Amino acid sequence: MTRIIHAVIDTAALAHNLRRMREISQARIMAVVKANAYGHGLVQAANALKEADALAVARLDEGLQLRAAGIRQPIILLEGVFTGRELQTAAECNFELVVHAAEQLRLLELDANKHAFSLWLKVDTGMNRLGFRAETFADVWQRVGALRQKAKTLRVMTHLARADEPSEPMTAAQLALFARLTRGLKAETSIGNSAGTLLWPEGRGDWVRPGLALYGVSPVAGRLGADFGLRPVMTLEASVIAVRRVLQGETVGYGGAWRAERDSDIAIVAAGYGDGLTRQLPSGTPLRIEQQTARLAGRVSMDMIAADITGLTNIRVGSRAQLWGPMLPVEQIAAQAGTIPYELLCGVSQRVPLEIQV
Numbered sequence: 234m235t236r237i238i239h240a241v242i243d244t245a246a247l248a249h250n251l252r253r254m255r256e257i258s259q260a261r262i263m264a265v266v267k268a269n270a271y272g273h274g275l276v277q278a279a280n281a282l283k284e285a286d287a288l289a290v291a292r293l294d295e296g297l298q299l300r301a302a303g304i305r306q307p308i309i310l311l312e313g314v315f316t317g318r319e320l321q322t323a324a325e326c327n328f329e330l331v332v333h334a335a336e337q338l339r340l341l342e343l344d345a346n347k348h349a350f351s352l353w354l355k356v357d358t359g360m361n362r363l364g365f366r367a368e369t370f371a372d373v374w375q376r377v378g379a380l381r382q383k384a385k386t387l388r389v390m391t392h393l394a395r396a397d398e399p400s401e402p403m404t405a406a407q408l409a410l411f412a413r414l415t416r417g418l419k420a421e422t423s424i425g426n427s428a429g430t431l432l433w434p435e436g437r438g439d440w441v442r443p444g445l446a447l448y449g450v451s452p453v454a455g456r457l458g459a460d461f462g463l464r465p466v467m468t469l470e471a472s473v474i475a476v477r478r479v480l481q482g483e484t485v486g487y488g489g490a491w492r493a494e495r496d497s498d499i500a501i502v503a504a505g506y507g508d509g510l511t512r513q514l515p516s517g518t519p520l521r522i523e524q525q526t527a528r529l530a531g532r533v534s535m536d537m538i539a540a541d542i543t544g545l546t547n548i549r550v551g552s553r554a555q556l557w558g559p560m561l562p563v564e565q566i567a568a569q570a571g572t573i574p575y576e577l578l579c580g581v582s583q584r585v586p587l588e589i590q591v
């Protein structure tokens with residue numbers, strides 16, 4: 234069925250990108266599916282990522298949704314748990330836990346080995362968001378080791394703050410610190426997110442944690458997913474619901490923000506900020522309609538945008554407009570809006586149905 238707006242999810246591309254990240258990294262893959270798989274549908278994405286060695290989510294609820302859908306892969310909670318009750322739930326669901334703070338370590342100690350977890354000890358090498366500070370690492374390692382049950386694993390991870398900047402010295406410093414802290418430890422490691430994996434061969438570890446790259450999108454400014462052999466997974470499409478002529482000097486939309494410099498043809502497309510388009514998109518932002526490039530004209534409304542289609546042919550009510558997708562990289566649309574593709578993809582709202590293409 235053709236809906237007025239929908240996001241087509243190409244699951245073959247998702248599987249391709251997973252293989253590609255494996256080829257690049259030569260490491261095990263923890264596929265990051267937090268935030269509704271970056272807007273691609275949590276369970277549907279997980280189903281297309283069956284070959285991943287593990288799935289990673291930010292929050293307990295996301296893990297529960299995956300288990301409720303029958304997903305049996307290892308699932309890592311990237312933020313860990315915060316109460317004894319959550320710890321209990323995590324044990325029942327066989328979640329693996331990131332341990333990044335003293336409070337979480339205490340929770341595990343209080344649990345006194347009632348449950349055996351696979352743990353990912355997170356050390357902070359400069360991001361200063363989550364993770365134990367480097368100078369406490371040796372002590373923390375001892376404590377986690379003491380409570381670890383034999384059957385379960387203990388691994389070490391860190392997160393890079395500026396891996397998307399190819400010549401940024403901070404990354405080398407983070408990697409050097411992590412290497413020093415983990416030298417001689419008999420534990421698997423995990424370092425790279427998408428950017429760390431793509432740009433820093435030494436920034437991977439035994440496990441990589443790609444999110445954005447799996448969805449076919451580049452985390453590096455000025456580069457596209459295709460530059461890394463990735464294929465975009467999401468195509469956001471909406472219908473033209475009206476076509477009109479405006480005369481030179483007339484304006485279009487709220488605030489009169491776009492003025493016709495000549496008599497112009499305008500297509501109204503059923504996609505707005507209520508669907509996840511950002512109002513920061515400026516006039517002139519490209520969209521594809523009937524294999525041609527149209528340009529956003531005026532402000533993004535809640536349910537609609539206007540596109541200047543002057544000189545284009547064959548565009549009528551019912552034509553489909555592509556807001557982003559294979560012909561229109563979301564990296565470029567995000568740049569137009571002064572944001573990052575992560576935010577646009579995660580922002581696709583509840584009312585946009587996902588059409589899963591297998």
Ligand SMILES: *Cc1c(COP(=O)(O)O)cnc(C)c1O
Pocket residue numbers: 265267311392425426427428442443444445446452
């Ligand atoms: C979200 C997240 C990732 C994935 O990041 P991408 O840039 O999307 O690849 C990896 N690791 C952690 C800890 C994260 O929070």
